[in-house]
Structures are given as structure tokens and as C-alpha cells.
Amino acid sequence: xxxxxxxxxxxxxxxxxxxxxxxxxxxxxxxxxxxxxxxxxxxxxxxxxxxxxxxxxxxxxxxxxxxxxxxxxxxxxxxxxxxxxxxxxxxxxxxxxxxxxxxxxxxxxxxxxxxxxxxxxxxxxxxxxxxxxxxxxxxxxxxxxxxxxxxxxxxxxxxxxxxxxxxxxxxxxxxxxxxxxxxxxxxxxxxxxxxxxxxxxxxxxxxxxxxxxxxxxxxxxxxxxxxxxxxxxxxxxxxxxxxxxxxxxxxxxxxxxxxxxxxxxxxxxxxxxxxxxxxxxxxxxxxxxxxxxxxxxxxxxxxxxxxxxxxxxxxxxxxxxxxxxxxxxxxxxx
Amino acid sequence: xxxxxxxxxxxxxxxxxxxxxxxxxxxxxxxxxxxxxxxxxxxxxxxxxxxxxxxxxxxxxxxxxxxxxxxxxxxxxxxxxxxxxxxxxxxxxxxxxxxxxxxxxxxxxxxxxxxxxxxxxxxxxxxxxxxxxxxxxxxxxxxxxxxxxxxxxxxxxxxxxxxxxxxxxxxxxxxxxxxxxxxxxxxxxxxxxxxxxxxxxxxxxxxxxxxxxxxxxxxxxxxxxxxxxxxxxxxxxxxxxxxxxxxxxxxxxxxxxxxxxxxxxxxxxxxxxxxxxxxxxxxxxxxxxxxxxxxxxxxxxxxxxxxxxxxxxxxxxxxxxxxxxxxxxxxxxxxxxxxxxxxxxxxxxxxxxxxxxxxxxxxxxxxxxxxxxxxxxxxxxxx
Numbered sequence: 001x002x003x004x005x006x007x008x009x010x011x012x013x014x015x016x017x018x019x020x021x022x023x024x025x026x027x028x029x030x031x032x033x034x035x036x037x038x039x040x041x042x043x044x045x046x047x048x049x050x051x052x053x054x055x056x057x058x059x060x061x062x063x064x065x066x067x068x069x070x071x072x073x074x075x076x077x078x079x080x081x082x083x084x085x086x087x088x089x090x091x092x093x094x095x096x097x098x099x100x101x102x103x104x105x106x107x108x109x110x111x112x113x114x115x116x117x118x119x120x121x122x123x124x125x126x127x128x129x130x131x132x133x134x135x136x137x138x139x140x141x142x143x144x145x146x147x148x149x150x151x152x153x154x155x156x157x158x159x160x161x162x163x164x165x166x167x168x169x170x171x172x173x174x175x176x177x178x179x180x181x182x183x184x185x186x187x188x189x190x191x192x193x194x195x196x197x198x199x200x201x202x203x204x205x206x207x208x209x210x211x212x213x214x215x216x217x218x219x220x221x222x223x224x225x226x227x228x229x230x231x232x233x234x235x236x237x238x239x240x241x242x243x244x245x246x247x248x249x250x251x252x253x254x255x256x257x258x259x260x261x262x263x264x265x266x267x268x269x270x271x272x273x274x275x276x277x278x279x280x281x282x283x284x285x286x287x288x289x290x291x292x293x294x295x296x297x298x299x300x301x302x303x304x305x306x307x308x309x310x311x312x313x314x315x316x317x318x319x320x321x322x323x324x325x326x327x328x329x330x331x332x333x334x
Numbered sequence: 335x336x337x338x339x340x341x342x343x344x345x346x347x348x349x350x351x352x353x354x355x356x357x358x359x360x361x362x363x364x365x366x367x368x369x370x371x372x373x374x375x376x377x378x379x380x381x382x383x384x385x386x387x388x389x390x391x392x393x394x395x396x397x398x399x400x401x402x403x404x405x406x407x408x409x410x411x412x413x414x415x416x417x418x419x420x421x422x423x424x425x426x427x428x429x430x431x432x433x434x435x436x437x438x439x440x441x442x443x444x445x446x447x448x449x450x451x452x453x454x455x456x457x458x459x460x461x462x463x464x465x466x467x468x469x470x471x472x473x474x475x476x477x478x479x480x481x482x483x484x485x486x487x488x489x490x491x492x493x494x495x496x497x498x499x500x501x502x503x504x505x506x507x508x509x510x511x512x513x514x515x516x517x518x519x520x521x522x523x524x525x526x527x528x529x530x531x532x533x534x535x536x537x538x539x540x541x542x543x544x545x546x547x548x549x550x551x552x553x554x555x556x557x558x559x560x561x562x563x564x565x566x567x568x569x570x571x572x573x574x575x576x577x578x579x580x581x582x583x584x585x586x587x588x589x590x591x592x593x594x595x596x597x598x599x600x601x602x603x604x605x606x607x608x609x610x611x612x613x614x615x616x617x618x619x620x621x622x623x624x625x626x627x628x629x630x631x632x633x634x635x636x637x638x639x640x641x642x643x644x645x646x647x648x649x650x651x652x653x654x655x656x657x658x659x660x661x662x663x664x665x666x667x668x669x670x671x672x673x674x675x676x677x678x679x680x681x682x683x684x685x686x687x688x689x690x691x692x693x694x695x696x697x698x699x700x701x702x703x704x705x706x707x708x709x710x711x712x713x714x715x716x717x
Contacts, residue, residue: 174353267480284482294488
């Protein structure tokens with residue numbers, strides 16, 4: 001990735017071109033540097049997108065994510081325009097014209113109604129947004145922690161490193177779902193708490209170790225030396241030079257965290273341990289306690305939610321795998 | 335090698351202590367202490383309540399209680415389970431843990447065996463529709479919502495086809511007239527399974543040294559002899575029918591877990607194989623004119639096995655994680671189900687016990703993984 005842009009006045013380091021020490025340059029050069037940096041970023045992005053699109057796996061994943069994203073966006077619009085709030089509200093809506101619930105799919109309720117008379121499609125779409133928010137928040141927390149901790153412990157080494165690596169060992173040893181089940185039954189866990197806990201658990205765990213090992217290879221590059229010679233502080237070197245080079249790998253872990261977070265949330269709601277208004281797992285929980293769990297003739301109660309969980313979780317995983325081939329050249333086809 | 339091992343063991347023991355502390359403090363930080371379950375009786379006056387609390391040791395500061403608990407833990411005393419009153423937690427764990435371990439070790443071994451074989455082939459034949467189908471199928475199995483998948487398996491194999499029982503550990507109708515209890519039969523099953531696998535392993539080691547022509551017949555003969563001995567033993571015990579009932583209940587959960595786990599192994603093996611195939615020694619092996627099969631199985635796959643072997647040992651550490659889901663759906667009375675019910679009924683000693691059990695398991699798995707890694711990869715030993 002390290003290439004030198006001939007058109008820029010200064011040698012530019014790795015992909016983001018972050019080696020340039022800002023503030024020490026005359027204004028005109030600063031503009032051309034930022035332009036060069038932008039151009040490099042653009043070129044790197046184009047190469048990576050080309051590599052990514054080479055692989056149909058990642059595109060399948062992106063397609064599924066886009067589909068669910070559209071579902072999530074469409075829900076508030078439909079609620080405002082087509083669906084009356086009293087009937088289609090995912091939590092408290094009920095259609096009094098339906099004589100028996102759960103009712104099979106019909107023109108008014110495309111995916112039928114649940115045992116409490118609520119529209120399944122509306123629930124499904126409403127929960128999609130929650131799933132995205134949960135996954136995104138968990139992933140952001142993970143990436144923030146893993147990247148910072150990985151870079152810091154690689155940069156300082158010694159006691160800091162030992163401390164964080166022992167912590168990572170401890171977190172890896174902790175069974176996530178088991179701990180969350182214990183917390184969920186003893187405390188009042190909401191969606192945001194859950195996202196933060198998942199983020200912290202996966203951030204201090206395996207992701208840190210891998211990102212740290214990547215940071216170790218970045219740390220010994222010459223542009224880090226150059227930055228230090230130019231008088232860059234430790235914080236400057238870590239956040240402007242090491243972290244940007246870790247971001248592709250972090251992004252990869254973001255995908256895996258989203259995938260895991262969606263699955264974990266579904267499992268916890270399935271056991272009825274979360275305090276959420278509506279989610280895919282909760283839809284299955286409702287089916288379960290109403291006694292329709294093994295009744296396949298009422299397929300609309302369990303199939304849409306379960307399939308959505310599997311598909312969305314799987315699609316983020318697929319995108320992660322495709323990104324893995326972008327980030328890790330050893331996996332690519334020659 | 336020795337120094338490396340000593341250091342890793344010391345680190346792991348330290349981690350284990352941290353884990354114990356974390357579990358204790360976590361459950362201590364939960365609002366309302368667990369004596370409330372005993373003390374919620376409205377007829378108790380505040381004075382009686384205070385006396386009871388001090389008798390239970392709850393007026394002590396948390397670190398004193400922690401050290402008392404730690405001392406008891408190392409004497410094998412984890413307290414008394416509230417939901418299984420008056421059974422000690424240790425007793426419950428000793429009964430349920432083997433059930434969980436049997437389920438998961440069998441499924442994990444099967445999953446790794448199948449996953450490794452398929453992953454190896456996938457990496458070898460790169461590209462084409464088959465690779466995409468296997469990857470997408472593998473990811474689908476790997477990320478499928480496990481409770482739903484397990485339910486579909488129950489619905490299809492147990493409910494529609496009627497091949498297997500719908501759940502539980504045994505069929506009470508058969509066991510009503512049984513002369514012995516379930517644990518009696520189950521422990522004998524465990525011991526015989528252990529002896530049989532040991533015998534297979536030793537025989538395999540012996541047969542490997544034979545010349546190629548005699549290897550296969552001798553292996554088959556060994557298999558036959560051991561299986562015959564097993565069947566003969568169970569025929570004489572008179573409880574074979576009950577053992578068969580437990581086995582019958584085991585099949586569907588094992589099948590489900592194997593299907594879910596094998597996909598991850600397959601994907602991991604594929605990646606590891608792809609990295610190995612880039613190495614120079616593969617080129618060298620090809621240049622020597624070795625057959626494709628030999629290059630694949632003896633040069634590439636054996637080296638690609640390293641991360642897979644480690645992940646196998648570490649997978650054992652996560653027995654409880656998958657256990658909660660699978661055991662709930664199949665009503666399998668193992669540690670996972672015990673933990674879930676204990677957590678839902680605020681049975682704190684049992685929850686701590688179950689978490690400590692996982693921690694112990696994970697610690698042992700980590701240690702074994704470290705030793706195995708140092709044993710398999712000399713580069714780690716000397717760094």
C-alpha cells in the first residue's frame with residue numbers, strides 16, 4: 001500500500017497518506033497536501049472496491065443488507081401514510097376486524113397477525129431498525145476500544161501491553177451469551193445497555209489481540225520513525241499514524257461484531273431476558289409463550305423473524321469475509 | 335519449552351483468579367443481595383432480619399465474603415443451590431456437567447472431522463460454483479439463528495418423521511420399571527465410550543506402522559474387535575435397553591450441533607489452507623513430482639491444521655455458550671439449562687457455580703491449547 005505520489009511535494013506514507021505533519025507547512029503546500037491525500041484516499045478506495053466487487057459473496061451480503069435497510073426506512077413512512085397507527089402499531093396496534101388471531105396472511109396484513117392481533121410485517125420492519133442500531137452501536141464501541149487499546153498496547157509495550165493482553169485473555173475466556181443471560185435475568189437490560197456490553201466484551205477480547213498484532217507491524221515502519229523525528233507526540237503518532245493504518249482491519253471486525261450482536265440480541269429476547277419494546281427475538285418469544293412454536297401451519301409467526309435474524313446476521317458476516325480478502329492479500333486469488 | 339510452559343501456566347492461573355473475582359463481584363453488584371430470597375418473609379421483624387443477615391455473613395464487607403467464598407471454593411464447597419434445595423451446587427454440577435460434555439464433545443469432534451475434510455477440498459479446488467455454494471451454505475449454517483434451526487430439526491426429524499424423541503434426556507415410560515437410576519447407566523456409558531475411543535486410538539497408532547498392504551485389513555479388524563467387545567459388554571449388563579434410550583435421545587441434539595459447528599470449521603480450514611498453499615514448501619513438494627493427493631493431504635493440510643487444532647480446543651471452552659440454547663430447545667438437562675433456570679429463579683450460588691464450571695473448563699482448554707501449540711509449532715517454543 002505504501003506508495004509515493006510523484007505529484008505531491010512530500011513523500012506520502014501508507015494508504016491514508018497520514019505521514020504529513022500538519023501545521024508546520026505554508027498554507028499553499030497544505031492545500032496541495034490535502035488534495036494529494038484526498039486523491040490517494042480515492043485511489044485506495046477504488047482499488048479496494050474493485051477487489052471487493054470481484055467477490056460475489058460480499059455483493060450478496062451487501063444486497064441483503066440493502067434490502068433490510070430499505071425495510072427499516074420504509075416503516076416510518078408507511079406508518080405516516082398508508083398504515084393507520086391504531087391497527088399497525090408494532091407494539092400496541094390491533095385490528096378489530098380480524099375475528100381470530102393469529103390470522104393468516106391477507107391483503108390487509110401481508111404477513112398475518114401475531115397471537116395478540118398485531119401486524120407481523122409491521123413488527124418485522126420496526127425491529128429491523130432496532131437491529132441495525134444495535135449492531136452499529138455495538139460495532140462502533142468494539143472498534144473504538146479494540147483499535148485504541150490495540151494501538152496503545154502495541155506502541156507502549158511493557159506493562160500496558162501485558163495488562164491489556166491478560167484482560168483480553170480474561171474476556172476471551174468469558175462465555176458472552178452465558179454472562180449476558182445471567183445479567184439479563186438479574187438486571188433490567190435494554191437495547192442500548194446490551195449493545196454497549198457486547199461492544200465492550202468483543203472490544204477487549206479477540207479483536208484487540210489481532211489489531212494489536214497488526215499495530216506491531218505498523219509501529220516498526222519508517223514513517224513512524226519519521227514522525228517521531230519531526231517531533232510528533234505519542235498521542236499524535238498513535239492516533240494520526242498508527243490508528244489510520246489499523247482502520248481497514250477494524251472495519252472487518254465491525255462487520256463480525258454486527259453479525260454477532262444481532263444474533264446475541266435475538267437469543268436473549270428469545271429467552272425473554274431483555275427489556276425491549278419489539279425485536280425479532282421477542283416476536284419468536286411471543287410465539288413460543290403462546291404455544292405456536294412447533295405449529296408450522298402458522299409459519300408466519302416464526303419464519304419471518306427467524307429468517308430475518310439469520311439473513312441479516314449472515315449478510316454482515318458475508319461482507320466481513322469478503323473484506324477479509326481485501327484486507328488480507330494472502331487469501332486472494334492470484 | 336519448560337520455561338514457556340511454566341510461564342503460560344502461571345499466567346493462566348492468574349487469569350483464572352481474575353475470572354473468579356470478576357464472577358463474584360459481578361453477582362455481588364447485582365441489586366439486592368441473595369439473602370433477600372430467604373428474608374422476604376413479611377412476618378420477620380427488622381431485628382430478626384438483622385440477626386439472620388449476620389448469621390448468613392451478609393453484614394461482612396464484600397472482600398471478607400469473597401475470601402470466605404474463595405476458601406470454600408478450593409475445598410470444593412460452592413454452597414447450596416436454592417432451586418435444587420437442599421442439594422449442594424457441587425452435587426448438581428457433578429450430575430449435569432457430564433451430560434453437557436458428552437453432547438458437546440461428541441458434536442465438536444464430529445464437526446471438526448467433517449469440517450476439516452470439506453474445508454481442505456474447498457481450498458484445493460478454488461473458484462467455481464461449488465466454492466460459492468459451499469461458502470454461502472457454510473455461512474448460512476454458521477450464522478443461522480440457532481434456536482430456530484434446532485426447532486426446525488425437532489419439527490422435521492422428531493415431529494414429522496417421528497424418528498427421534500422430541501426432547502429430554504430419557505423416556506420416563508421406559509424407565510418406570512428400570513432397576514437402576516439414569517446416572518448409573520449414564521456413567522457406565524461414559525466409561526465404556528472412553529475406553530472404546532482409547533482402544534481405537536491405540537489400535538490406530540499400531541496399524542499406522544504396518545506396511546500399506548496390511549494396514550487397511552488390520553484397521554478394520556481392530557474396529558470390529560473393539561465394537562464386538564463393546565456390544566458384548568452391554569449385552570451382559572442387562573441395562574442395554576436403557577442405554578439405547580439415552581443414545582436415542584442424544585442423536586438429534588448431536589446432529590443439530592454438528593451441522594451448525596461444522597460450517598465454521600470448514601470456513602476456517604479453507605482460509606488456513608489457502609494461506610498454506612502459498613508457502614514455498616508446497617511449490618517444492620509439487621516440483622518434486624509428488625502426487626496431488628500427497629501434496630494436499632501430507633504437506634498442505636497438516637500445516638493448515640494448526641489454527642484448526644487450536645480452535646478445536648478453544649471450542650471446548652464455549653460449551654456452555656451453545657449449551658444454553660441447544661439444551662433449552664431440546665430440554666436436555668445439562669449445565670446450560672441449569673444455568674438458565676438458575677439465573678431466572680435468582681439462584682445465585684448455582685449461577686456462580688455454573689460460571690465457575692465454565693471458567694474452569696475454559697482455563698483447562700486454554701492451557702491445553704497452549705501446550706498443543708508449543709508442541710505442534712516449534713517456532714513458538716523458542717521465541
